[in-house]
Amino acid sequence: MALAIHVMKPRFSHANEIKVGVIGYGGAFNMGRMHLQDMQKAGMTPRAVAEPDAARVAVAAQEFPGIQTYARVDEMLAKSDVNLVVLITPHNTHAPLALQCLNAGRHVVCEKPFAITTEECDAMIAAAKKANVMVSTFHNRHWDGSILKALEVIRSGMIGDVVRVEGHMGQWGKPGDWWRSSKSISGGVLYDWGVHVLEYTLQIVNAEISEVTGFAKRGFWAAQSKWGADTVEDEGFAVVRFKNGVWATLCVTNLDANPKRGMVEVTGTKGSFWWDYDNHEITVRDGDATIVTKGRNPPVQWEKYYANIAAHLTQGEPLVITPEWSRRPIHILDLADRSAREGRSLAAKYS
Numbered sequence: 001m002a003l004a005i006h007v008m009k010p011r012f013s014h015a016n017e018i019k020v021g022v023i024g025y026g027g028a029f030n031m032g033r034m035h036l037q038d039m040q041k042a043g044m045t046p047r048a049v050a051e052p053d054a055a056r057v058a059v060a061a062q063e064f065p066g067i068q069t070y071a072r073v074d075e076m077l078a079k080s081d082v083n084l085v086v087l088i089t090p091h092n093t094h095a096p097l098a099l100q101c102l103n104a105g106r107h108v109v110c111e112k113p114f115a116i117t118t119e120e121c122d123a124m125i126a127a128a129k130k131a132n133v134m135v136s137t138f139h140n141r142h143w144d145g146s147i148l149k150a151l152e153v154i155r156s157g158m159i160g161d162v163v164r165v166e167g168h169m170g171q172w173g174k175p176g177d178w179w180r181s182s183k184s185i186s187g188g189v190l191y192d193w194g195v196h197v198l199e200y201t202l203q204i205v206n207a208e209i210s211e212v213t214g215f216a217k218r219g220f221w222a223a224q225s226k227w228g229a230d231t232v233e234d235e236g237f238a239v240v241r242f243k244n245g246v247w248a249t250l251c252v253t254n255l256d257a258n259p260k261r262g263m264v265e266v267t268g269t270k271g272s273f274w275w276d277y278d279n280h281e282i283t284v285r286d287g288d289a290t291i292v293t294k295g296r297n298p299p300v301q302w303e304k305y306y307a308n309i310a311a312h313l314t315q316g317e318p319l320v321i322t323p324e325w326s327r328r329p330i331h332i333l334d335l336a337d338r339s340a341r342e343g344r345s346l347a348a349k350y351s
């Protein structure tokens with residue numbers, strides 16, 4: 001299936017002219033440092049950090065001596081010459097911050113998920129077009145060793161024609177106190193890891209989305225959660241029907257008393273490909289024989305994300321993670337959320 005190819009005139013003659021400002025330098029995974037280091041490796045120049053938490057600003061100043069620091073985004077946009085802004089903030093801030101930066105004429109890389117709703121994605125895509133700048137999502141896991149191996153095996157024909165893709169992330173217990181457990185801030189239990197799993201799925205199933213059915217169990221953990229009625233679903237479940245007849249499921253649950261093994265399983269007409277964080281397993285049926293091949297996942301190649309961004313902005317190389325591609329998993333998540341509330345399947349607006 002064809003999506004828009006983003007080719008634009010090179011904006012910079014050298015990657016070091018790309019001056020990067022990050023918004024959000026949080027402590028959960030120190031993602032700000034990771035982004036700036038990866039962008040440096042791609043030849044770009046770390047220039048500024050906008051972060052309201054003074055303690056985190058101090059960390060940024062220590063890790064990148066001489067970097068400009070701002071408590072407010074509008075101040076950074078007004079005073080700094082940053083021309084590419086990276087959003088590393090909670091999910092409900094992605095769309096408003098992206099619009100603010102795009103409208104200020106800055107290129108934008110948004111951490112995953114691109115946004116929470118389809119309409120937010122539409123507005124971000126329109127704003128980027130209007131300002132004639134780039135917007136993309138940091139889908140680093142597009143280059144996970146596991147999905148790269150899965151695509152290689154599937155394309156070789158080893159497991160036959162793909163019938164179904166199942167994604168499952170399960171644990172037992174009350175969601176943590178962090179913002180990811182707030183429905184209004186995170187988008188819901190499916191958004192944080194589910195968007196990665198859906199992005200894997202969309203690489204495997206190269207077909208248009210037909211419809212989405214969502215299910216949600218709410219209220220079991222809410223009484224014990226700091227977020228009360230705003231706590232994410234105990235379990236979110238989505239079924240995606242593709243126009244080529246393949247279907248995919250996604251389950252993210254805090255009600256998994258007997259956590260199932262694995263993260264993704266692809267079932268084909270000749271066998272299956274299964275993986276978790278570290279390992280994969282290929283099972284092929286040949287007559288009465290069952291041939292199982294186990295292996296460690298190859299290393300991640302996340303550096304390819306910013307290498308592509310730099311090449312896009314300096315040489316006009318087509319963008320790999322286009323905004324239209326980024327909108328596809330969000331459209332599924334958004335439809336699943338609405339479907340669960342309405343109790344019926346919903347047709348896809350964007351295939």
Ligand SMILES: NC(=O)c1ccc[n+]([C@@H]2O[C@H](COP(=O)([O-])OP(=O)(O)OC[C@H]3O[C@@H](n4cnc5c(N)ncnc54)[C@H](O)[C@@H]3O)[C@@H](O)[C@H]2O)c1
Nearest residue numbers: 023024025026027028029031050051052053088089111112
């Ligand atoms: N791609 C990946 O592998 C990966 C891994 C971890 C996190 N993430 C994503 O990164 C994003 C941030 O997650 P995190 O774990 O770093 O969260 P975090 O809570 O550690 O950090 C968020 C930071 O954003 C700041 N912030 C909040 N609102 C802001 C605003 N309006 N302006 C400026 N700063 C603001 C907060 O003060 C905080 O320091 C999320 O989208 C998350 O899904 C992606």
